[in-house]
Amino acid sequence: MELEDMVVAAYNKGDPHPPFVHAAQIWNHDFFWQSMKPGGGGEPSGRLMELIERDFGSYERMIKELKHAALTQFGSGWAWLAYKANRLEVGNAVNPCPSEKDNKLVVAKTPNAVNPLLWDYSPLLAIDVWEHAYYLDYENRRADYVSTFLDKLVSWEVVSSRLENAINRATERAKVDEKRRQDDDVEATSRKPVEMYLDSDNDDSETE
């Protein structure tokens, strides 16, 4: 089983099994290490920057929101930038006018080991705000840690590539949804008329 699937399965929709914390923290930390690189920082570009500006107004506002989420997470947790595909995991709920504009970038914060995979988002960037992540280097100055992370460590290339994957995944799933809707329609219209046995003197059944 893939680690991601294990995380979601162990979460058990809010009543986690014991392996959940370990699986989730492994996944979270892998994700975190890959979000950084030496000589990182700078600003994102390309599709990622477009979407940031579309969904937050400006890059600065997104950074401000992300920092706010990281600083206000009480206790241990994570701050995330994620791509939200706005789907419902209900069989017959289909978006009648699906469009790319329904999918948005969002900033989220989660406690302890929770991550946005559990909400069916596609995480793009993680910031570890468990105290162990910064206490030796920054003591209690979480704000300095987050600023340094965003200025000097974050790898926007990785985030961009995750975004591409997320968009592709969302389009694939939208296609699957669309096909399922069409199949439903076809099935509904082509259904054979039910044979009805009417209560009449005439014993013949009505068929077409």
Add this chain to the structure above:
Amino acid sequence: MRFQLLRSPSPSSSCCGYQIPFQPSNGVLLLRSSPMKIPKSHTKKKLSQSRRASEVLAYYGLTTPPYKLDALEPYMSKRTLELHWGEHHRHYVDSLNKQLTNSPLYGYTMEELIKVTYNNGNPIPEFNNAAQVWNHDFFWESMQPDGGNLPCGGLLQQIEKDFGSFSNFRDEFVHSAMTLFGSGWVWLILKTNERRLSVVRTSNAICPLVWGDIPIICLDMWEHAYYLDYKDDKRTYAINFIDHLVSWHAVTSRMMRAEAFVNLGEPKIPVA
């Protein structure tokens, strides 16, 4: 909990002001009197003048630990205490005071404030700060320089009665500390309904007061409490706490107070 000596309140000069009954809370400096019912004849100007004359505000204060910041070396370093008390604890106090200005929650004792803001499981934002202030006060007072060793007399008997032996209690306490996930606290509490001592863990800022139990010892398992000294070695931190830091004198006095609320049977007169 240390109470500071208070000035008696000045009588309100507005004709129908009356005072919120005073209750001691940690570090209260002054008493506020606030007019609650205003007759229509008072103009706004008169009201604000009379308010200014009598209104004094109280704030929760940061109580200092009952020992110097380097007194717990080598089990808890001075730097940890400087940061933990001076920055984290102080930040909680300041945030709480900020949240309580112009708030209907003004005027409670700390313990009442915690229960009210816990809101039966749906805590409002003030809860985190209030509970953390209380928890940290309790934590500093649970420790002393040259602490640890064994409790004496009646307290030891009570622990042996409820856990089997002191080392069982110690093992259970350390095990709870190691298995707590995320930030939180480990407590020795006196359960009011079961009338026995018990070890519990809580997350983030939760405090057993909200369940009506009586806390006796607490250990801060937020990473900021031990990371500088022990890095990720929670086991040594918890063991050092029990063996070298916990103040059994404070525990004894808390137990005595608790027995005023919970009947634990015949008093255990310590044999000399």
